[in-house]
Structures are given as structure tokens and as C-alpha cells.
Amino acid sequence: MTVMMRRYGGAPDLRAMQELTQRLWSLASPHHVGDLAWGRFMYTPDQADWPIALWEDRGRVIAWGWAQFPDDLRLQVDPTYPRLLDEVLDWLDELAAGNPREINPLDSQKEVQTALLRRGYRRQESGPYFAYHMRDLADLPAVVLPEGFTARAVAGEADLNQRVAVHRAAWNSTRVTTDSYRAVMAAWPYRPNLDWIVAAPDGRSVANCLIWCDDANKVGLIEPVGTHPEFRRLGLSRAVCLAALHALKDVGATTAIVCPRGDPAYPIPQRLYRSLGFRPYDRTRTYTGAGRR
Ligand SMILES: CC(C)(COP(=O)(O)OP(=O)(O)OC[C@H]1O[C@@H](n2cnc3c(N)ncnc32)[C@H](O)[C@@H]1OP(=O)(O)O)[C@@H](O)C(=O)NCCC(=O)NCCS
Known part of the structure; x- marks a missing residue:
């Protein structure tokens, strides 16, 4: 029944x-x-x-x-x-x-x-539509960061405020809050070792990439990615995505997917992911x- x-x-x-x-x-x-x-x-x-x-x-x-x-x-x-x-x-x-x-x-x-x-x-x-992209994790290039910048996974609650601040700056929105991001961190299958940030030389978090891993299917979803507007076009989102993708591979995944907008009104994310070797396979x-x- x-x-x-x-x-x-x-x-x-x-x-x-x-x-x-x-x-x-x-x-x-x-x-x-x-x-x-x-x-x-x-x-x-x-x-x-x-x-x-x-x-x-x-x-x-x-x-x-x-x-x-x-x-x-x-x-x-x-x-x-x-x-x-x-x-x-x-x-x-x-x-x-x-x-x-x-x-x-x-x-x-x-x-x-x-x-x-x-x-x-x-x-x-x-x-608007979403363009589904995938990438095999077998041949990931190395992470390259500008001088003085560092990439690392978040340390849970200790990084919560910084993590939320960089998301809000990148998206120019205050809808994601420390309370909501705490709930994200508590949700299955969130893992802090797949939630990456880049710190500027002054210590500020300026770029981020979160990956969600489906262990059973060995596939990770990138969602979301962002770079602080003052630090764009320095290669930071490419670097933070690659750092998170290497971590995804280290936990046993073989494929990554990402679903940016595919229509001409919002073209930049798709360019970023294609520059990382992602290729389209379907669309909404x-x-x-x-x-x-
Ligand atoms: C999309 C976004 C994350 C790019 O961040 P970034 O740190 O500036 O990107 P990078 O410097 O790493 O650029 C990597 C590649 O993306 C593409 N790209 C990034 N910004 C671009 C721009 N303004 N115009 C054209 N291509 C661009 C290029 O291919 C670039 O490689 P190149 O510089 O060697 O040509 C950033 O613009 C952002 O935070 N936007 C708002 C949030 C968002 O839309 N996130 C993605 C949702 S899926």
C-alpha cells in the first residue's frame, strides 16, 4: 500500500x-x-x-x-x-x-x-535555465594561489562568522545568517573538510566553495561558490574550487557536478566551471x- x-x-x-x-x-x-x-x-x-x-x-x-x-x-x-x-x-x-x-x-x-x-x-x-556540468576527478590540476593567500577547510563553529561573512559579501545578500549556516553545517551530508575558504594576506576570508558528497554514488555537488567583490578575477574561486575538489577526491569520490545558470544573462559561473574542466551534460x-x- x-x-x-x-x-x-x-x-x-x-x-x-x-x-x-x-x-x-x-x-x-x-x-x-x-x-x-x-x-x-x-x-x-x-x-x-x-x-x-x-x-x-x-x-x-x-x-x-x-x-x-x-x-x-x-x-x-x-x-x-x-x-x-x-x-x-x-x-x-x-x-x-x-x-x-x-x-x-x-x-x-x-x-x-x-x-x-x-x-x-x-x-x-x-x-533562465541551469546547465548541469560534470568533471572526472582523476586528472585534477594543482591549486595555484596568488602570493600571500592561503586555502583551508573550515574548522566548524570557530569559522562560522567568517564563513557567513564571505558568503554574504560574494552574493551581496544578508539572507544567509549564522543561524542558518549552523543548520547547514548540521545537515546531512555536510562535512567541514569539504567546505573550503581562501584567506587574504590580512587574514580575511575572501572566497569559498562548499561541496556535498554523496558517498554511495561517489559524486560531489559544488554548491555554492563565491568570491568577495574586492578580490575577484585573481583566480581565487578557481583555487578554492580546486582545493575542495582535491578534498572530495581524497574522501573517495570519482565525479563532481555543478549546476550554474546556462543562459546568457548570468554567464560568469559557467565560464569559471568550464575553465576548471567541467563539461555540460544536461540542462533544465x-x-x-x-x-x-
Ligand atoms: C563567479 C565568481 C565565483 C568568480 O570568482 P573569481 O574569484 O572572480 O573567479 P576567478 O578569478 O577564479 O576566475 C576563474 C575563471 O572564471 C572566469 N571568470 C571569472 N570572472 C569572470 C568575469 N568577470 N568575466 C569573464 N570570465 C570570468 C574566467 O574563465 C576565469 O579564468 P581567467 O581569469 O583565467 O580568464 C564570482 O564572480 C562570484 O562570487 N559571483 C557571485 C556568486 C556566484 O555567482 N557564484 C557562482 C554560482 S554557481
Whole structure:
């Protein structure tokens, strides 16, 4: 029997979703255990309380839905339960109550796209999208830093304030806070040895790269990367990514993935990752829905 639960996804619910995401992971998968943790915990709970639903069969999660309206609706369905796809889409449509919404399947997810078209969603041919990139970890170049700069993994709580400060400076946003980043650090599968920062000669943290490792699939997701605006174009994000990628390889992963914007309106991150040897393998497609089925 299939059971559906609707919840406001705290850490145990997220962990249950991640089990399915890990079990299904492949290059044809839109989700990685790390993007779920980062997406849910990067902001404080008052800004991250969108509904999550889990479908279970005999205690095992077989589908989930994530309803962050209007433009971050996610879902994942075990392909051995194909009929659940419409059930999850029903749940999202019901919550939308006729309001505009957006779902972004991978280009390779033809069955999801067919279902969305059948349900009245429309495909958008322009606008933002995410370009999925991958890199084998076998042939990583060495880390090169400008004179006086150093790279190291964070030391947990002792580095919390600096870690949050560099993220806020890079993104010009105060939404990530010490409380929210503490929750990121407590989330599975965060590891401080895959969370890297670069310090300037004066000791300030000026660049960062966090990698989330899915041990079962030996694949790490880079999310996020940033460099303080005063220190850009010095090779710091390349260096901090490479330092974190070497650490990822040291913990046994064989592949890294990253999902920057692919559209011309936000081109720089994609250039950075391609300069690091990442190559594109898939992209998101945007489907917008409005009104009831
Ligand atoms: C994207 C970002 C991390 C780049 O940081 P950075 O430290 O300036 O990047 P680097 O100096 O290491 O540059 C590495 C490569 O990226 C590309 N790149 C970086 N900045 C660029 C720019 N302004 N224009 C064109 N290419 C650029 C280049 O290929 C560069 O190599 P090159 O200098 O040898 O040509 C930084 O601009 C940033 O923090 N942006 C805001 C946060 C963000 O978008 N993060 C990425 C999200 S996925």
C-alpha cells in the first residue's frame, strides 16, 4: 500500500527525501542529496517552510514533492511507481490553487515534460535555465594561489562568522545568517573538510566553495561558490574550487557536478566551471502553469 504524508520537512523528513534521491542518483537525475540540504537550510526556517510531501511504500520513500512557490517546485518519483508522477503533480497543482507556477525538469526527463504538457503547462523557450556540468576527478590540476593567500577547510563553529561573512559579501545578500549556516553545517551530508575558504594576506576570508558528497554514488555537488567583490578575477574561486575538489577526491569520490545558470544573462559561473574542466551534460527546461487542470 502507498501512503502519502504532507509535512513541513524538518531534518528527519529531508533525510527521508535524500534517501530516495541517493537511491535514484545518476547523470539523468535532476537532484543530488546536497542540493536538497542546501536549498532547505541555507535560509532560516521562517523563510524555508514550504510544504514537502513524502510518499512511502512499506516504510520506504518512493516519491517526494517540494512546493516552494512560485518557481521552485521539485519532485522525484521512483520509476518503478510511474503512476505516482501524476499524484505528485496533483498535489502541487492543488497547492497552487490556480496561481502561476514553474517546474524545471531536466531536458532528458521526457516523461515529466510529457505529463506537464498534458496537464496544461507551457514550455518556455527563453529565460533562465541551469546547465548541469560534470568533471572526472582523476586528472585534477594543482591549486595555484596568488602570493600571500592561503586555502583551508573550515574548522566548524570557530569559522562560522567568517564563513557567513564571505558568503554574504560574494552574493551581496544578508539572507544567509549564522543561524542558518549552523543548520547547514548540521545537515546531512555536510562535512567541514569539504567546505573550503581562501584567506587574504590580512587574514580575511575572501572566497569559498562548499561541496556535498554523496558517498554511495561517489559524486560531489559544488554548491555554492563565491568570491568577495574586492578580490575577484585573481583566480581565487578557481583555487578554492580546486582545493575542495582535491578534498572530495581524497574522501573517495570519482565525479563532481555543478549546476550554474546556462543562459546568457548570468554567464560568469559557467565560464569559471568550464575553465576548471567541467563539461555540460544536461540542462533544465522551464514549464509554467496557471489555472486548474
Ligand atoms: C563567479 C565568481 C565565483 C568568480 O570568482 P573569481 O574569484 O572572480 O573567479 P576567478 O578569478 O577564479 O576566475 C576563474 C575563471 O572564471 C572566469 N571568470 C571569472 N570572472 C569572470 C568575469 N568577470 N568575466 C569573464 N570570465 C570570468 C574566467 O574563465 C576565469 O579564468 P581567467 O581569469 O583565467 O580568464 C564570482 O564572480 C562570484 O562570487 N559571483 C557571485 C556568486 C556566484 O555567482 N557564484 C557562482 C554560482 S554557481
